[in-house]
Amino acid sequence: MSQAPGVPLRVVSYNVHGQRDDTAALAEVVRAAAPDVVIVQEGPRRFRWREKSAALAESFGLVVAAGGLPSLGNLLLTSLRVRVTGTRCRRFPLTPGRHLRGAAYADCRVGGGARFTVAGSHLSTDAAERPGQAALFKRDLDEVTLPVIAAADLNEGPDGPAWATVAAGLTDAAVATDRADRLTFSCANPSRRIDALFVDPRIQVVDYDVVDTPLTRRASDHFPVLVDLLLPAAD
Template sequence: MIAMWVVGHAGGMSVRVVSYNVHSLRDDLGALARVVRGLAPDVLIVQEAPRRWRWRTKCADLAHSFGMYMAAGGMPSLGNVIMTNLRVRVLDQWCMRYPLTPGRHMRGAVFTRLQVPGRAPFAVVGTHLSTDDEERPGQAGLLKPAIDALADPVIVGLDLNECPDGGCWPLLTDRLLDAAELAGQGDRGTFPVPHPTRRIDALLVDPRLEVREYRVVDTPDADRASDHYPILVDLA
């Protein structure tokens, strides 16, 4: 959850993607930076990034603290951000917003089309669905056709705000695969830190991609950095 392409253990090329809900930067920012830098992602998908006043500067500063660069998102995607390292070429980027339900937070999604020189393009999507059980399925219903319209292999990092037995998971995994289940770690919680009881964060991957590793990152720094643990995949 691009482009630090590295030699994977299977002998091919792999890319590291990290998805991370950063709790609106309310926690230990030094620990947060150490977590991300230690994971060295090629692509970072962030939920609850800055989305209001001076959001461009705040998002750029956050990316700098991670040793990364802003690719897309922020206010236009309601706090969903995609960051990359320097080896990634951003071919395109766009955002969508879900309809506003009165009394609820407005939410959205960020999309990027990326390429490492000499490699085929791929798409990365980030979103954060509603905490409301009635509102959330409608958001997932709008997200699915937007994902299905992408021709390139796609990776989606998201906070679904529901466990895998909820109704949005089967809708969004109709085309994509749940990296945790592929890795046999479907029982690993991601929220709340430090004793997670719910898996509400996911990395969904295109079947054309091979999941070589999946991890819930539950280090001491991660305990201090957010109320969610980050999740990581290495993909071929």
């Protein structure tokens, strides 16, 4: 079957567990994937976060596009093939006694002018708090006019209300490739698909994988999600 004309883009979504595991393995995993965009959850967000974010990006062979402390650990990294034209961050309202959460967004251009927006978030582990955060994240996504690529650690599976909120009107890359049985958490005992990547219907999902190898099991407590896409060609 022939594919519609488009611009290829490889995206990785990865909860890196605060770089508390094997960081050499982590860097090797990402470099081997050769992504154009990496959407990071649990990236640097505290003291010297800019320096730490740059060091993480360099270890991957990428550069920082957006995120870090302003988005509370959500970090968007890109290859030099991707030009970033605008960025913004969001912090979700603080629930006393809970971790701060947020989201990062970057408007990008690649491959002779194909434009898209990439977004990343990490929702609460608290089932009462997640729906409100999902609604704010979704509101931001709905305001995007460019084809959007949104990835998140949703901390719940596809049967959850927060997942349904974020997924509405978007294509779940795992479902599109008939690979929704690929579990993303935890590396020690894979039992749940809580890490998702959604795309605008204008974007074609070419391939999807959850990378489960001895190396990824050392690199983090989450498996990386690897997706190949075709963006709408520039007008």
